[in-house]
Amino acid sequence: MEIKHNPLELLTAKVQETFADTQNLANQAVSKVQETTTVVTTWVQSAPSSIASAGVIATQEAFKVAHNIRFENLPAHLQLKVARAGVRHGMRNVQEAAKVFESIPAQIRAQGPEAIRNFCRDKDWSHIQAHVNGGGSEAANGIFEHFWVNRARGGVDMTAEELAVAKQVLADAAFKAAVGEIVGAVIQGAVTSAAIELVFSILENSLLCVEGKITQQELVQQVATATAKAGIAGGVITGILLTICMLFPPIAALLGAAAIPLAIAGIGFMGVRAWEIFCHGDRLFGITAQTQKFLGMTEPTV
Numbered sequence: 001m002e003i004k005h006n007p008l009e010l011l012t013a014k015v016q017e018t019f020a021d022t023q024n025l026a027n028q029a030v031s032k033v034q035e036t037t038t039v040v041t042t043w044v045q046s047a048p049s050s051i052a053s054a055g056v057i058a059t060q061e062a063f064k065v066a067h068n069i070r071f072e073n074l075p076a077h078l079q080l081k082v083a084r085a086g087v088r089h090g091m092r093n094v095q096e097a098a099k100v101f102e103s104i105p106a107q108i109r110a111q112g113p114e115a116i117r118n119f120c121r122d123k124d125w126s127h128i129q130a131h132v133n134g135g136g137s138e139a140a141n142g143i144f145e146h147f148w149v150n151r152a153r154g155g156v157d158m159t160a161e162e163l164a165v166a167k168q169v170l171a172d173a174a175f176k177a178a179v180g181e182i183v184g185a186v187i188q189g190a191v192t193s194a195a196i197e198l199v200f201s202i203l204e205n206s207l208l209c210v211e212g213k214i215t216q217q218e219l220v221q222q223v224a225t226a227t228a229k230a231g232i233a234g235g236v237i238t239g240i241l242l243t244i245c246m247l248f249p250p251i252a253a254l255l256g257a258a259a260i261p262l263a264i265a266g267i268g269f270m271g272v273r274a275w276e277i278f279c280h281g282d283r284l285f286g287i288t289a290q291t292q293k294f295l296g297m298t299e300p301t302v
Contacts, residue, residue: 048266048267048269048270048273049192049193049194049196049197049200049230049234049266049270050189050193050197050230050233050234050237050266051237051262051263051265051266051269052196052263052266052267052269052270053189053192053193053196053234053238053266054189054193054233054234054237054238054241054259054262054263054266055259055260055261055262055263055264055265055266056192056259056263057185057188057189057192057238058185058189058237058238058241058242058245058255058256058259058262058263059256059259059260059263060256061181061185061242061245061256062241062245062252062253062255062256062259063252063253063256064110064112065110065245065246065249065252066249066252066253066256068109068110068111068112068113069102069106069109069110069249069250069252071094071097071098071101071102072098074101074113074116075113078113078116078117079097079101081120082097082100082101083096083097083100085100085120085124085125086124086125086126086127086137086142087137088131088137092137092138092139096137096138096139099138099139099140100125100139100142102139103139103142103143103144104116104119104120104144104170105170105171105173105174105177106174106249106250107174107175107177107178107181107246107249108173108174108177109249110177110181110245110246110249110252111177111181115177119144119173120144122146122147123144123145123146123147124144124145124146124147124150124151125142125143125144126142126143126144126145126149126150126153126158126166127141127142127158128141128142128143128157128158128163129141129157129158130154130155130156130157131155132155133155133157135157143158143163143166143167143170144166144170145165145166145169146169149162149166178243178246178247181242181246182239182242182243182246185238185239185242186235186236186238186239186242187235188238189234189235189237189238189239190231190232190234190235190238191231192234193230193231193233193234193235194227194228194230194231194234196230196270197226197227197229197230197231198223198227200270200273200274200277201222201223201226201227202223203277203281204277204280205218205219205222205223206219207277207280207281207284210284211284241255241259
């Protein structure tokens, strides 16, 4: 006997099934977001010194880069040197001088005037089309290259191969400058994070040792482990932020602004951690009561 299903019942069942599946997916998504948030929060709370130091260092370096790569922020004597580079008579206007300055790799400009002076020390502004052949001194007709190459060429136009070599020299210089800056920031971030964590970890574990919850050997091991982890985390975070900054120098100011909340968050968590250490020590040693007694703030007992 053939059983005929009610189309309305089938449609209702299908809608209910779809709704249940959608609700399950939503619950899974919410659970995943909560799990991720918990992991991130726990990680931030466990490494406040790394977060704070990385944020502070990245902010300082990012704003320094944003300042250094702008022609108008260059010292006057270097502005003049750029304006006169490769020019036979007179000097370029400000707009053309800025374009010449910007042809120096941004990773070198990011390091400031001293790095720019070092870069220019063995470089000439070479005309792509030689001056004697009608080449002008506008920024589009030149490139920085080693002075001995430029002067050996004389009044001859640069070949495509020579131009490619000059560009590669600039690319190599930019890479070395970026690596040097990042390595320096990584070391600074690691040392700062480790130093801050060392202080916090000694205080926390010393209190645990006083309570008898850990031995002196365990105290030393936990302090060393926490300090090493904080140093590594601080170096890695700082390195990532500075790598982005050096790869894309024009966005350095935005990166610096984004790093400020990171530093504030880290400092905030450090404040909470310091308060917890104080409360722990107060329970053990009665710091507050002894301070009040010393200051004469306690009422005399009858």
